[in-house]
Amino acid sequence: MSRKNETPVLVLSLLITLGLIGGVAWWFTRGLFSGQNGAQSNSSLNSQTGNGQASFTDRSSTGTRVLNPQSAAAEKLAGAQAMANRNYTQAVTDFEAALQTNRNDPEALIYLNNARIGDQKAYTIAVSVPMATSTNPALEILRGVAQAQTQMNQTGGMGGVPLKVMIVSDDNNPTVARQVADALVKETEVLGVIGHFGSEATLAAAPIYEQGKLVMVSPTSTSVQISNAGNFVFRTVPSDRFTATALSRHLLNNLGKQNAAIYYNSASDYSRSLKDEFVTALTSDGGQVVAEFDLSSSGFNALDTVKQASQQGAEALVLAANTATLDAALQVIAVNRRTLPLLGGDSIYNPKTLQVGGENAVDMVVAVPWVLLSNPQSEFARTAKTLWGGDVNWRTAMAYDATQVLATAIGASPDRTGVQQSLASPDFSLAGATGTVRFLPSGDRNQAMQLVVVKPGERSGYGYDFVPLP
Incomplete structure (x- = not known):
């Protein structure tokens, strides 16, 4: 050739x-x-977050896929692959190795607990968090769930039956939250849901849970509108009404001021709720809100608004920002330069406030549902420090209580109707990390807020700390 x-x-x-x-x-x-048969990182999820296109299979995991975009270590991915292959012994080994590498990873701990359960009988709950879009708050919530699950299973579970946890990533997006709720209602093994993070997502999903008769317990959504969301909707966090009352009384009674300007996000149910409740509370107590500024406005200018607030007679600035507008609120803190007293809602309770706000945030008072330093030697606080290697915040504590609430109700009656009836009973009571948990007929938590103040300190690592107000 x-x-x-x-x-x-x-x-x-x-x-x-x-x-x-x-x-x-x-x-x-x-x-x-493969998203169906093997371990998967969050790559496909990240490419579709916020538009509702990712399937529920891609958004949910009991251990066969890794959802945290910031933590996809080799050991963790190996554990997920072993879980997908139903090789639970190997999965336990891999997830234990992952936690040796990063002990502060609640997703890995939840998957480890699930791997230890294997194929044996278990009661399942789901926790819906914005894993891909607001990772830090999502992890704060998951730490509370993981800690409660660990303790529950180590002490024999619910009548000898362990607790399994499904994690769902919902982007804190109302459209996605509705899709997640619809899918969870159809997952018949799920006996209760912890979530959602923001009030907008919770309000969007609530009618679906109500219609599907599946209990939802939110550890973080505070909008007063949730009080009317239905008989299957509960929350371990107090509503904005409690926050507004605490801030109003501090302004009038402790600071001796009557006139305030308030900053809020008009696109956020939580932020609007807190703003409206504060206006009502301050007016009822004899003060007045002299100016309102929308942090989400396209033309928002922090310096101009602070000048306008002073010109209109404001004696204090109230920050009712949500997570999405925290950066704009931090601009207000910076340009104010401690000239007017600052007050804030629970979304201001964020490490970024200490890191970025710094000296300008000193003496700012923030209302929160719980603060570790009010009882740093409690069993919950000590166990949390052992597990995670540091302090935890109110989101973790409220999620811990939400998990305990569902587990207690499931233990009493392990079906969806029984869970609702247990929580709705006037006799329901639970000694939680944040105090006694009781629910009003509305499903709201009946508990006052606590006030913290920013002071120089080293506990946070940023040179400033949130400490209980004397």
């Missing part, structure tokens, strides 16, 4: 060989990272 005739044959052989190699690589990759 001539060299001229050999060339096409060699080219064709090379193309076939490359095609076979590519096909094998595709098959192997698909088998390893």
Whole structure:
């Protein structure tokens, strides 16, 4: 055969060989990272968050996929793969190794607990958090859930039956939250849901849980509108009414001021709720709100608004920002330069406030549902420090209580109707991390807020701390 005739044959052989190699690589990759049958990182989820296109399978996990975009270590992915293969012994080993690498990872601890359960009978709850879009608050909530699950299962579970936890990533998006709620209602093994994070997501999902007769307990949503969301909606966090009352009375009685300007996000149910409740509370107590500023406005200018507030007679600035407008609120803190007293809602209770606000945030008073330093030697606080290697905040404590609430109700009656009836009973009471948990007929938590103040300190690592107000 001539060299001229050999060339096409060699080219064709090379193309076939490359095609076979590519096909094998595709098959192997698909088998390893398949959303249906194997361990998966959050890559497909991240590409679709916020628009509701990611499937519930991609958004949920009891251990077969990793949802945290900031934590996909090799040991953790290996554990997820072992879970997908139902090799629970290996999964336990891998997740334990992942926690040795990063002890502060609640997702890994939840998956470890689930792996230890394996195929044995378990009662399942779900926790819906904004894992891909607001990772830090999501992890704060998951730490509370993981701690409660760990303690529950180590002490024999509910009548000998362990607690399994499904994590769902909902982007804190109302559209996605509705889709998640619809899917969870159809997951018949799920006996209760912890969530959602923001009031907008909780309000969007609530009618679906109500219609599907599946209990939802929110540890973080505070809008007063949730009080009317239905008989299957509860929360371990007090409503904005309690926050507004605490801030109003501090302004009038402790600071001796009557006139305030308030900053809020008009696009947030939580923020609007807190703003409206504060206006009502301050007016009822004899003060007045002399100016309102929308942090989400396209033309928002922190310096201009602070000048306007002073010109209109404001004696204090109240920050009713939500997580999405925290940066704008921090601009207000910066340009105010401690000229007017600052008050804030629970979303201001954020490490970023200490880190970015710094000296300008000193003496700002923030209302929170719970603060660790009010009882740092409690069993919950000590166990949390052992598990996570540091302090936890109110979101973790409220999520811990929400998990305990559901587990207690499931233990009394392990079906959806029984869980609701247990929590709605006037006799229901639980000694939680944040005090005694009781629910009003509205499903609201009946508990006052606590006030903390920013002071120089080293506990946070930023040179400033939130400490209980004397």
